[in-house]
């Protein structure tokens with residue numbers, strides 16, 4: 084059974100102020116199997132974040148369903164860890180307490196929380212920074228804290244919305260390598276939203292290319308390139324060309340549109 088099953092999922096945002104509706108997603112079908120790393124790629128505004136938010140349970144579908152391990156999703160849950168572009172850390176808490184934040188909410192003992200947090204701090208390469216505060220860390224390190232916090236819940240699925248979008252190029256590449264290492268060592272199912280074709284091709288077992296709004300899945304491309312991925316290889320660039328063609332044809336044929344209120 085697929086870990087994530089998305090069936091005929093549509094989302095229409097009502098815009099009462101402008102008396103128009105925005106069709107963000109239109110009858111999306113997507114299956115993500117256990118341990119797959121699926122990158123959602125598509126033009127700006129095509130509904131990537133909306134789709135991710137519905138898997139997370141932050142948004143409700145207008146029609147259609149999302150299930151994770153057979154359970155219908157209608158709200159956020161600890162089976163799904165979410166990482167955003169900004170780590171959204173608590174500035175008054177040191178690294179280890181940010182990582183262990185969910186355990187605090189559950190009422191765990193301090194010594195136990197500290198020991199569990201350490202495992203995930205080590206996992207994301209922040210050993211030695213346990214007692215630093217977020218303001219004392221770089222953007223990439225803060226994102227590592229956010230990833231450790233999501234991993235600590237041991238979720239079935241990790242949902243990532245452009246988590247490296249605000250980082251400089253070198254840090255982004257380091258973080259991509261780190262994420263692949265963590266995913267390979269610890270397994271897990273990841274859905275990762277990105278604008279970057281190189282990023283999608285560097286990370287994913289599959290790239291789901293979405294059409295311009297209203298968002299649909301245009302093509303799901305399995306990426307059978309060996310790791311670490313060589314972004315200069317002919318095979319990498321052949322797949323990149325194919326994706327570029329898909330995205331270019333989207334821009335040429337699909338104007339941004341809204342639907343008038345009935």
Ligand SMILES: Nc1ncnc2c1ncn2[C@@H]1O[C@H](COP(=O)(O)OP(=O)(O)OP(=O)(O)O)[C@@H](O)[C@H]1O
Pocket residue numbers: 096097098105106107125126127128129130131132133134278296
């Ligand atoms: N809460 C909301 N209310 C109204 N419209 C919304 C809301 N959230 C998203 N939209 C609209 O839905 C469409 C899809 O937005 P979404 O953020 O999912 O796209 P995206 O592909 O993630 O965009 P980007 O790549 O630019 O971040 C956009 O037209 C957006 O304006």
